Amino acid sequence: MTGERPIGEDDLQAFVDGRLPSARFEAIKLYLADQPALAEQVSREIEQRDALRARLAFKAQEPVPSRLRVANILASRRRSSIFRPAAIAAAVAWLAIGGVLGGFGGVWWASRSRGQDEIADAAGSAIAAHRIYVSERLHPVEVPADQEAHLVQWLSRRVGKPLFAPNLNAQGYRLIGGRLLPAGNEPAALFMYEDAGGGRLTLYARSDGGEERTAFRFETQEGVSAFSWIEKGLSYVVSARVDRAQLLPIAETIYKQFEATSDPAKSRS
Amino acid sequence: MDEIASLLEPQIPALRRYAWALLRDDEGADDLVQDTLERAIGRWSQRRDGDLRAWLFAIQRNLFLNGLRQRRSRGAHVGDEALNDLPAPGTSPENHASLHDILVGLDALPEEQRSILLLVGVEDLSYEQAAKVLDVPIGTVMSRLSRARARLRDFMDNGRSAVLRRVK
Structure with missing residues (x-):
């Protein structure tokens, strides 16, 4: 027949997907009848397509968790925008995307931002410091908690931003002191806490010029969990050898205490 | 709302x-x-x-x-070691093994190919919709789909080593 389109890989794919108009479908069937090897491949691809659908079908049949109900998401957006475990993954995206997300067309494909680098770097440094100092029995801190006022004043001056040691008594941790650390060429502050069982938690803070504010970011390295975030030009990282669910409320508490201290009138909408 | x-x-x-x-x-x-x-x-x-x-x-x-x-x-x-313990929903052992395999095969593909197989083959997105999701022209969708299916087939037939050898 003159003028008939030659068979293409797009035809074969549409054949596998059952998306061909019937005339074309019949043409492909005839074509494959003459090509047993190719026909065998196509039939394998159809089988595998079906197998994948069957394997994944259960997930779409599960009851939808209530946290994914749109009404609940709308309600929690009104309450608070930052403190849910799911915000952690979103934080990554917010950082990478910045403020430029438009409609379709490539703007989502954003490169890693400076803020993301900073927060990842701060988290890495903080976890390293956590590992080194929490295992220290004789000198875990440079300045002990009985000199808290001096400690806070000293670290604030060196870091260049007002700091304080959050009160974590309600979470079962008491301050045991703090120390100054190098962060590249800049200073960083480390507060250390201990619970009744001797479990230690550290809060790392350093000045970071880039991002004004980020949501929480979670990571875990060999059993040490860390939440990090940037707020008003300071990077914070809280680290402990606990799981994410245990650490999140502590990170929230620290965040809220800093927020309340720095600007009590301002509330997060 | x-x-x-x-x-x-x-x-x-x-x-x-x-x-x-x-x-x-x-x-x-x-x-x-x-x-x-x-x-x-x-x-x-x-x-x-x-x-x-x-x-x-x-x-x-x-x-x-x-x-x-x-x-x-x-x-x-x-890594994909985590996939080794995945329970399949099927009941019979044979069913379990074959269904398990298709996910391992999927996992052997790069993300672009995994996504195209999932979006078109499982989620029933049209080729036009898949092109929008992946932000590529429709011709790229078709050739990527073709490569993804060939590679999955190859993996299922010949195992991981064959696929790895052919990575370009």
Whole structure:
């Protein structure tokens, strides 16, 4: 027949997907009848397509968790925008995307931002410091908690931003002191806490010029969990050898205490 | 608000399935879906009148990729050993083995190929919708789909070593 389109890989794919108009479908069937090897491949691809659908079908049949109900998401957006475990993954995206997300067309494909680098770097440094100092029995801190006022004043001056040691008594941790650390060429502050069982938690803070504010970011390295975030030009990282669910409320508490201290009138909408 | 819910909620089962297929982790997948829904709600006014389904899948895939980049940048290895313990929903042992294999095969593919197989083959997106989600021309969708299926077939027939040898 003159003028008939030659068979293409797009035809074969549409054949596998059952998306061909019937005339074309019949043409492909005839074509494959003459090509047993190719026909065998196509039939394998159809089988595998079906197998994948069957394997994944259960997930779409599960009851939808209530946290994914749109009404609940709308309600929690009104309450608070930052403190849910799911915000952690979103934080990554917010950082990478910045403020430029438009409609379709490539703007989502954003490169890693400076803020993301900073927060990842701060988290890495903080976890390293956590590992080194929490295992220290004789000198875990440079300045002990009985000199808290001096400690806070000293670290604030060196870091260049007002700091304080959050009160974590309600979470079962008491301050045991703090120390100054190098962060590249800049200073960083480390507060250390201990619970009744001797479990230690550290809060790392350093000045970071880039991002004004980020949501929480979670990571875990060999059993040490860390939440990090940037707020008003300071990077914070809280680290402990606990799981994410245990650490999140502590990170929230620290965040809220800093927020309340720095600007009590301002509330997060 | 009710309009948002009535448009979004029918899409959630498919978004959960795509998220789970990418992540293989129940909690992580639902975190990703939740982030997707939040993003969609937050950007609802910027949504074009076009295809809601393609828009949602595009948001979800981009959130997934951003998370993946972040894990890579931290040097964490996300291997496929985790898949070895995956229980399949099938009941008979033979069923279990074959269904298990298809996911291992899927996992042997690069993300672009996994996504195209999932979006077209499982989520029934049209080729036009898949092109929007992946932000590529439709010709690229077709050739990528063709390569993905060939590679999956090759993996299922010949195992991992054959696929790895042919990586270009």
